[in-house]
Amino acid sequence: xxxxxxxxxxxxxxxxxxxxxxxxxxxxxxxxxxxxxxxxxxxxxxxxxxxxxxxxxxxxxxxxxxxxxxxxxxxxxxxxxxxxxxxxxxxxxxxxxxxxxxxxxxxxxxxxxxxxxxxxxxxxxxxxxxxxxxxxxxxxxxxxxxxxxxxxxxxxxxxxxxxxxxxxxxxxxxxxxxxxxxxxxxxxxxxxxxxxxxxxxxxxxxxxxxxxxxxxxxxxxxxxxxxxxxxxxxxxxxxxxxxxxxxxxxxxxxxxxxxxxxxxxxxxxxxxxxxxxxxxxxxxxxxxxxxxxxxxxxxxxxxxxxxxxxxxxxxxxxxxxxxxxxxxxxxxxxxxxxxxxxxxxxxxxxxxxxxxxxxxxxxxxxxxxxxxxxxxxxxxxxxxxxxxxxxxxxxxxxxxxxxxxxxxxxxxxxxxxxxxxxxxxxxxxxxxxxxxxxxxxxxxxx
Amino acid sequence: xxxxxxxxxxxxxxxxxxxxxxxxxxxxxxxxxxxxxxxxxxxxxxxxxxxxxxxxxxxxxxxxxxxxxxxxxxxxxxxxxxxxxxxxxxxxxxxxxxxxxxxxxxxxxxxxxxxxxxxxxxxxxxxxxxxxxxxxxxxxxxxxxxxxxxxxxxxxxxxxxxxxxxxxxxxxxxxxxxxxxxxxxxxxxxxxxxxxxxxx
Numbered sequence: 001x002x003x004x005x006x007x008x009x010x011x012x013x014x015x016x017x018x019x020x021x022x023x024x025x026x027x028x029x030x031x032x033x034x035x036x037x038x039x040x041x042x043x044x045x046x047x048x049x050x051x052x053x054x055x056x057x058x059x060x061x062x063x064x065x066x067x068x069x070x071x072x073x074x075x076x077x078x079x080x081x082x083x084x085x086x087x088x089x090x091x092x093x094x095x096x097x098x099x100x101x102x103x104x105x106x107x108x109x110x111x112x113x114x115x116x117x118x119x120x121x122x123x124x125x126x127x128x129x130x131x132x133x134x135x136x137x138x139x140x141x142x143x144x145x146x147x148x149x150x151x152x153x154x155x156x157x158x159x160x161x162x163x164x165x166x167x168x169x170x171x172x173x174x175x176x177x178x179x180x181x182x183x184x185x186x187x188x189x190x191x192x193x194x195x196x197x198x199x200x201x202x203x204x205x206x207x208x209x210x211x212x213x214x215x216x217x218x219x220x221x222x223x224x225x226x227x228x229x230x231x232x233x234x235x236x237x238x239x240x241x242x243x244x245x246x247x248x249x250x251x252x253x254x255x256x257x258x259x260x261x262x263x264x265x266x267x268x269x270x271x272x273x274x275x276x277x278x279x280x281x282x283x284x285x286x287x288x289x290x291x292x293x294x295x296x297x298x299x300x301x302x303x304x305x306x307x308x309x310x311x312x313x314x315x316x317x318x319x320x321x322x323x324x325x326x327x328x329x330x331x332x333x334x335x336x337x338x339x340x341x342x343x344x345x346x347x348x349x350x351x352x353x354x355x356x357x358x359x360x361x362x363x364x365x366x367x368x369x370x371x372x373x374x375x376x377x378x379x380x381x382x383x384x385x386x387x388x389x390x391x392x393x394x395x396x397x398x399x400x401x402x403x404x405x406x407x408x409x410x411x412x413x414x415x416x417x418x419x420x421x422x423x424x425x426x427x428x429x430x431x432x433x434x435x436x437x438x439x440x441x442x443x444x445x446x
Numbered sequence: 447x448x449x450x451x452x453x454x455x456x457x458x459x460x461x462x463x464x465x466x467x468x469x470x471x472x473x474x475x476x477x478x479x480x481x482x483x484x485x486x487x488x489x490x491x492x493x494x495x496x497x498x499x500x501x502x503x504x505x506x507x508x509x510x511x512x513x514x515x516x517x518x519x520x521x522x523x524x525x526x527x528x529x530x531x532x533x534x535x536x537x538x539x540x541x542x543x544x545x546x547x548x549x550x551x552x553x554x555x556x557x558x559x560x561x562x563x564x565x566x567x568x569x570x571x572x573x574x575x576x577x578x579x580x581x582x583x584x585x586x587x588x589x590x591x592x593x594x595x596x597x598x599x600x601x602x603x604x605x606x607x608x609x610x611x612x613x614x615x616x617x618x619x620x621x622x623x624x625x626x627x628x629x630x631x632x633x634x635x636x637x638x639x640x641x642x643x644x645x646x
Contacts, residue, residue: 089640097638102630208498283470284499413513431516439578442606443626
């Protein structure tokens with residue numbers, strides 16, 4: 001059976017990994033020590049978990065802010081020693097270094113964590129961090145299952161955790177303009193929002209399973225996922241195209257676009273009543289997320305429809321005046337249709353651009369005002385200090401992730417799902433209901 | 447006009463085809479072939495000389511059958527598929543296939559599957575996947591099997607069974623089986639600043 005581990009069994013693998021237990025953990029002295037209240041020392045002391053593409057971007061951003069006295073970077077963590085080494089070099093000799101994120105959570109001097117491990121870790125690490133009293137910035141999508149989302153919200157509430165989910169589109173300057181425009185009836189009552197995005201890639205270099213490279217703790221990379229043999233096509237970055245650990249474009253950029261849509265429509269807390277999906281699967285390779293995909297979410301009271309179209313019908317970027325920011329990511333976006341017109345958004349993650357008519361709209365004196373983020377990190381820092389609510393709080397993030405995950409479930413099962421938003425559960429489909437959760441490998445569980 | 451259902455022979459031939467588009471199209475139609483295809487697909491998947499991509503197609507076709515009979519009106523076909531899947535848990539089949547089957551049963555299995563799955567809780571290679579399957583299968587049979595297993599499985603596996611019970615809302619005894627999820631275990635050889643520890 002070629003997909004079986006060729007030379008290593010699960011038991012032997014775990015025994016090999018456990019050999020690392022014998023080594024002592026090196027913890028240098030002199031790291032800032034304080035309680036959870038960041039006001040006590042005037043700056044937020046951070047631990048960063050997951051040092052891949054987004055993790056390193058967060059590290060660079062935090063080191064810059066550390067230089068300005070805003071934060072301190074106490075620890076970095078990754079299950080890949082090469083990545084960890086690069087992060088440790090960037091962070092400098094006063095930053096602690098860990099392979100196991102639970103060491104970071106144990107540190108009393110760490111006020112908050114930035115979670116940027118692959119998606120299948122988000123729910124578990126979020127809950128653990130909240131239970132250890134940390135504030136949390138968590139990459140999107142917030143969670144991989146409905147059950148994880150519920151646990152995250154409950155853990156954050158119980159532990160008074162201030163969380164920001166990394167759908168940073170809401171914090172972009174033109175996001176504020178779009179939200180304000182729509183909130184003031186710029187196109188009337190919204191009837192429909194159609195998202196478009198280019199297709200997922202196909203694994204065109206399939207390789208057999210094998211032994212993990214020595215620098216990688218494969219068991220810890222898998223974490224809550226069911227055990228499986230290592231295959232280099234899982235990582236790094238390519239985890240995104242595997243259903244169990246990434247979920248495809250809809251869980252990646254979908255988590256950005258849906259965040260914008262729900263935010264701009266003041267629809268956090270709303271959920272669909274039905275979810276339908278069609279699409280195509282890869283014909284070969286390890287990756288198993290949809291290559292093309294169309295998902296329709298029907299909302300009631302108010303009645304509107306949200307669609308995810310991969311690839312859909314891209315809207316060409318409009319010509320902009322020289323003084324306006326150039327549209328750099330025209331390959332995905334969303335069209336908002338109201339009973340009085342249509343507007344378009346391009347991008348939706350770290351870059352977001354809107355129609356000229358939205359940018360040029362002048363609000364009347366009695367216009368409805370909407371939240372204006374000072375920046376996604378700054379919004380989080382501010383909420384940590386004040387105990388306030390972030391622009392992409394955990395409940396909002398889970399609501400968005402639920403859309404992504406329900407879309408994938410409808411596609412996977414090939415049937416329409418009915419959803420009860422109040423109860424946060426799928427209706428009248430036993431198999432789909434079981435897939436609202438996924439048993440997690442011991443001891444990496446909620 | 448909809449295509450006529452594939453025959454078993456047609457399905458297997460197409461799953462073995464060299465053209466990945468033929469295989470992928472066959473996968474999509476595996477559900478309607480149903481229980482009769484389970485064992486033949488498993489045989490394709492585990493054949494010693496099978497092409498990597500053919501094996502992947504066979505596995506995906508099996509999953510397609512599971513999702514097809516998992517629908518609410520698929521109950522009639524589900525029983526036969528469950529019987530075929532349970533037969534694949536016998537130790538004549540490779541562990542990698544049995545592991546996959548346990549996860550299939552976690553999605554559509556019922557009380558008729560519990561005894562066979564429970565028997566694997568003492569199999570060192572498969573016990574964790576069997577535990578997860580029992581955690582997910584609803585109803586008292588799976589719950590009772592987990593409770594009963596707590597006193598029977600190896601010492602090092604008991605905390606995992608206790609966790610499955612907790613996940614199902616049953617307290618296995620927090621003092622006897624404390625939650626271990628926050629206990630760190632894995633050490634790095636990387637030092638602050640990025641140097642590596644010297645090997646002893």
